[in-house]
Amino acid sequence: MSVWAVLVAAGRGERLGEDRPKAFVRLGDLPLLAEPLRRLDESGWVDHVVVVAPPNWEEPAILLAEELGASKVSACVTGGETRSESVRAGVAEVPADAAVILVHDAARPLLPDEVVGRVIDALGQGFDGAVPAVPVSDTVKRVRDGVVEETLPRDALVAAQTPQGFVASVLRAALDRGEGSDCASLVEQAGGRVAIVAGDERLLKVTSRADLERVSAWL
Numbered sequence: 001m002s003v004w005a006v007l008v009a010a011g012r013g014e015r016l017g018e019d020r021p022k023a024f025v026r027l028g029d030l031p032l033l034a035e036p037l038r039r040l041d042e043s044g045w046v047d048h049v050v051v052v053a054p055p056n057w058e059e060p061a062i063l064l065a066e067e068l069g070a071s072k073v074s075a076c077v078t079g080g081e082t083r084s085e086s087v088r089a090g091v092a093e094v095p096a097d098a099a100v101i102l103v104h105d106a107a108r109p110l111l112p113d114e115v116v117g118r119v120i121d122a123l124g125q126g127f128d129g130a131v132p133a134v135p136v137s138d139t140v141k142r143v144r145d146g147v148v149e150e151t152l153p154r155d156a157l158v159a160a161q162t163p164q165g166f167v168a169s170v171l172r173a174a175l176d177r178g179e180g181s182d183c184a185s186l187v188e189q190a191g192g193r194v195a196i197v198a199g200d201e202r203l204l205k206v207t208s209r210a211d212l213e214r215v216s217a218w219l
């Protein structure tokens with residue numbers, strides 16, 4: 001059973017507001033991309049990695065993989081305008097005989113290997129997909145034009161993270177359906193059964209400068 005990881009790093013990082021894409025902003029001594037790339041490459045669960053880079057940043061991504069000695073990197077491709085397009089570009093590089101595809105946000109650099117294990121485990125139990133998630137600590141409300149319409153029951157809510165894992169054929173079919181804010185939502189819409197497994201606070205997604213500082217303190 002071969003496991004392919006698609007590492008999506010093609011976003012612009014507009015909210016971070018640096019002079020370069022988020023994946024190439026410095027985290028410690030290296031570009032942020034180095035951390036999730038090294039962790040996926042070292043994971044015993046992962047056989048091959050596809051990196052999805054921003055336009056004109058393919059070359060630096062390949063050089064970084066070489067510098068890290070990331071020997072599982074099979075391809076580095078250019079991303080698209082949206083996250084879903086970038087995922088599609090990465091998945092297109094995954095060969096037909098792959099059993100499982102993991103999709104991970106480069107913007108979540110601190111990937112604990114136990115989380116990868118839990119995702120793969122759920123797929124082994126027959127789910128179409130598996131998503132790591134953490135409980136929601138704030139009360140969440142549905143709002144329209146500044147007015148509360150509903151307070152959602154918090155015990156039924158979780159915050160989804162990545163890596164999200166899928167039976168390869170299920171993800172390919174779901175990606176043909178269009179756009180979603182994560183891959184699991186496309187698989188859910190297609191009627192797939194998606195398990196929730198325990199995520200990890202360290203999988204915080206770097207969005208703002210404060211997130212970057214938090215993640216670098218945890219390095």
Ligand code: CTP
Nearest residue numbers: 008009010011012013014015081082086106107
């Ligand atoms: N991503 C991507 N291609 C896109 C948009 C996003 O590969 N067209 C990736 C990002 O590189 C990131 C992940 O999807 O690893 C989650 O996206 P997000 O945190 O929104 O990153 P950015 O889109 O880069 O940030 P912003 O929305 O602030 O511009």
Ligand code: MG
Nearest residue numbers: 011012013083
């Ligand atoms: Mg974005």
